[in-house]
Amino acid sequence: MIITIRNAANSEARAQLMALLCRITGSQGPITTTHMNGREVVAIDSALINTEAHSLLKSQPAVEQTHSLKTPYQLASRAFQSENTSITIGSTNTCTPVTIGGINADPVIMAGPCAVENREQLITTAQAVKRAGAQVLRGGAFKPRTSPYQFQGLGIEGLHLLAEARNLTGLPVITEVMEPGMVEIVAQHADVLQIGTRNVQNFPLLLATGRNSKKLPVLLKRGLSSTLDEWLLAAEYIIAAGNPNVILCERGIRSYDPQTRNVLDLTCVPLLQQLTHLPIVVDPSHSTGRRELVPIMSRASIAAQAQGLIIEVHPDPDTALCDGKQSITPEQLEKIIHETTMIAHMIRGEARVA
Amino acid sequence: MIITIRNAANSEARAQLMALLCRITGSQGPITTTHMNGREVVAIDSALINTEAHSLLKSQPAVEQTHSLKTPYQLASRAFQSENTSITIGSTNTCTPVTIGGINADPVIMAGPCAVENREQLITTAQAVKRAGAQVLRGGAFKPRTSPYQFQGLGIEGLHLLAEARNLTGLPVITEVMEPGMVEIVAQHADVLQIGTRNVQNFPLLLATGRNSKKLPVLLKRGLSSTLDEWLLAAEYIIAAGNPNVILCERGIRSYDPQTRNVLDLTCVPLLQQLTHLPIVVDPSHSTGRRELVPIMSRASIAAQAQGLIIEVHPDPDTALCDGKQSITPEQLEKIIHETTMIAHMIRGEARVA
């Protein structure tokens, strides 16, 4: 159940409500609220609300409204917030911000290398993806690798290089964070915190990104075999921890055919848009694992109404330290941006057959 | 290994070759050959060819060329035939034929009801999908149903109704065949034989459709959990039985999330186009199981380079005897055809942003 708090509630009324919420949930407090689209809200387990508790809540002077939803996720639900969540990436202090999730916006393209390898590789790629039309620079400083013997990323040094690339290009930066203790450090250098596939149910990490002091947006990749409910509940962890700025990222799910690395589930894009107000982007690189499929599946993703793409680009894919087989060149990126923009316009009724 | 037979080979040389092939394969003959794109070919298990057999084969006067391929499928392989297979659906005697699989062709739209229910329902739908721009009429006379207690189709009566609808509209007709003994009967009334998901490895049925006396095209749906190799080997059964006119149809694969009926694997479209020369269409109805997703996934399918769509349309979806939840109206079909045509043009470089 979601409780909307009255804007004008005075501190006494608020304190009384918080005490009641502590009592109902058995929490020792403090209760975390989230500011979403102009409302201050808090959600609690519906199973804890009996008729008495409900009428107690409703009679609170600090309570604007209560919402009973049937979905397991609450704040992430389209049933609660019918308008799309619109999220601004980047701050005018350091870069050119871009907005994702609005209406009638062109798709947001996030591009860059799988891993930050060194200064030259990163800066070259950043400048090239900027020229190609990308609006956000991606690059991994901390790399989750299946084997402990694979390259694990440059770590803190990689963060510094990303910040430098942002300064040079004006592109806001997205990079992965792998553990709760690193969230604040990564947040000092990045504009979007990425949570990887393998961490989609790393609950302490979800909470830590939800609590990050800058309220930086979080890009939450789908797990290897997440159901939509599980994924949205992972988003709910972040939102309930105080951060409504969650971007979902479909990146393929595990299946039985070794021909592709994963199966890209594009149908989840319009399906999620029914279920949630959060923006949804697609990663055509990890989902296909093959460079030559990236342009085609980028087009299909935008035709399926994805609000953005996150694509691995490398100036020389064959020498990449990580995921070279699925990296494309900046030239290919430019063509993708051209084509997907046309499809986005067409969907909005702004293109015509020649 | 594939053997191409010399066009000018006389009957003696042919007989000598066939005898040799019987000896190598242990078959008692006759050996089936297939005419593909102007060549007469036959494939045999590479494991049966040692050096001696190979040089014997090469020295045959009836042999034009031998091809050693590494793929398990042979005749279906792009490595053997680099040009797209182009298939004509329908005959000018009874309808307006349409070609699928050529280059620079608009997507072929096959549409109609899941099941033929009665004369009025079928004729109304056929006329409506024709008006909406569809080129092929689909409709099930024999319905494979999970439960023995569900409606199993009108059977032969349904075939007659389909033939009548073809006469009235000029649309060629596709319908499913479920058992080898029915292939010739269905072939008398249909223009394309459909093999359903559950029969993708029904080998006697594959052979029977491969041998159908009219060499009608076969639309082969992907199995619930077919790998691409298994699917292409199923196509190989049909081609090796003498019929090169196979159309592949992606219709979603089984996965773990109950939110959608199946997961539509759109990435398989460009991947198959690397592996095979056969045309590929997508079924956005069965793959999503939800009416409101059909238009969006139709767009995405064409953006992924599918050469056609097969869509369930019903004049009154909510009263359909079968699969009503995923059926759309003729009006929605018209919009889908408009949008997918634009995307197809755009991919070919013929559209411009307004």
Added chain:
Amino acid sequence: MIITIRNAANSEARAQLMALLCRITGSQGPITTTHMNGREVVAIDSALINTEAHSLLKSQPAVEQTHSLKTPYQLASRAFQSENTSITIGSTNTCTPVTIGGINADPVIMAGPCAVENREQLITTAQAVKRAGAQVLRGGAFKPRTSPYQFQGLGIEGLHLLAEARNLTGLPVITEVMEPGMVEIVAQHADVLQIGTRNVQNFPLLLATGRNSKKLPVLLKRGLSSTLDEWLLAAEYIIAAGNPNVILCERGIRSYDPQTRNVLDLTCVPLLQQLTHLPIVVDPSHSTGRRELVPIMSRASIAAQAQGLIIEVHPDPDTALCDGKQSITPEQLEKIIHETTMIAHMIRGEARVA
């Protein structure tokens, strides 16, 4: 809904009931009834039964009882028949019959080669598995193979060899049937008709085996990715066609890890035993695809309460024409039978720690 027909119903009362059932189901008859455990029954789609139809049915003199079940399958349901179905395999005319599905019976072991290759291989194997303690001989005459270029079995010749092996050993014979038109021919030579994984939803084949003139038992393998409901509905097709003698066979399901050919779902054994009264056997050969795992998973299958095993045995596994990697020797079979018998005794409380 299931209708039990009164034993003493005269032909007039029966005819009246059948006419009513035709009217309710829209069938033109004749209506098929099934004799199960001493009762004559017929099931129809519950959705067709409104209050009026129900009271009409109940007032029929030929109706003993009506049963409303919530499961999609009806006759296969444990809710309808609480006692285990007990099936006799083989006839005293030609072999030593064995019963499966009773209470307190030892597991029934079916063993033999994947494919019948030649007389010597089959007879040798048959005698060896008999000596090792197997009660049923398995062997494929018609082999469904993923590729059209693989060995497809000896066909009719294989059936004759199987019948000869039965004569020599007294072991009843199980073999696969792949198409409706072959059911009667296979039934002339076999004691159990096997339906393979790829045909679990080949509905015409299910019906044909259900109607086989000898009412031979049918061993129905689980599909590559069948749900339990789908599998039980496939069994329902056979039972509703008049043949209650269905044996279910778990043989592994498709999953994402290429390390094993399939994932053996042993939990389905006790789960099925809650849902259905049909006997359940396990195929540890196909499910693991690896010879060295067969003995271990045989033990686990019996510990999970399987009522039998079907195992591939070859006198010289490394030279087998088909599935040699998963075939074991007769010596290994003997050890498996010894161990699984002990586990079966232990489960029944007849064994003690030494």
Added chain:
Amino acid sequence: MIITIRNAANSEARAQLMALLCRITGSQGPITTTHMNGREVVAIDSALINTEAHSLLKSQPAVEQTHSLKTPYQLASRAFQSENTSITIGSTNTCTPVTIGGINADPVIMAGPCAVENREQLITTAQAVKRAGAQVLRGGAFKPRTSPYQFQGLGIEGLHLLAEARNLTGLPVITEVMEPGMVEIVAQHADVLQIGTRNVQNFPLLLATGRNSKKLPVLLKRGLSSTLDEWLLAAEYIIAAGNPNVILCERGIRSYDPQTRNVLDLTCVPLLQQLTHLPIVVDPSHSTGRRELVPIMSRASIAAQAQGLIIEVHPDPDTALCDGKQSITPEQLEKIIHETTMIAHMIRGEARVA
């Protein structure tokens, strides 16, 4: 590649080796070594070893031997260590230790509530599972829950209760740790650190448990859809971080049928025993999700050669705060222990049919 360090190597020789390893791997050190079965070893990515590096390594006075393995995991591989790893759980200071992974040992039974709910529930359950014959007490203090609104465990208070239960019963304690920053705190109270399914590729957590100051054993659950290679590489992270005491736990994998919560992959037990020397236990509670299947699948697990079981037990399953549907009573546990002991004896040849 694995390098075994000479026992007698002096500090200069060691330092020289470590400097060389830093040079080869690009690490700034220090290099972590692991003591396994009497050997001190370190593994590095084989891709970094060219012929020159290899001969340099071999000529090092501190190097006893180098081992080139083809598996992606190295130290976890049976090819490296042929004897079973034997792990002692618990210390004589606080409890009655038990050994897992030896030869001819009875299965180790770990049992207790899903979640520690309060003092009485835990102590009652601990005493009951001890009486029933369990050797290790399980209980969750930190609970990873799909929804942020579900009960998340008692936290630190739960750890204190577990330690108290150990004092009262003498049973060593296993409990889950969810984030790197909590490893040392949990290690103060527990005897085995459990890593849950959703954290199988939480690499910082794997490293932290590998480095835990007491070298406590780690029970590593399989991920929802882990391949065996991925799972063993997760174990490799822990071992390579200095802790060879890893216990693998199969708990079911995600599949397509909603009838069971997960599919228990028992075949992985003997398969893993070929691939690795680590002990393997099975969780029949999470894998089935149904109480009535737990005893049967426990038997099947031991018949499949599992070296232990971890089972959810609750004094009153229907009132459990978490996973009550899959919890059994202490009485049922006692029966399971009796039966599985008999099967274990039988496998070792120590039981006879009555």
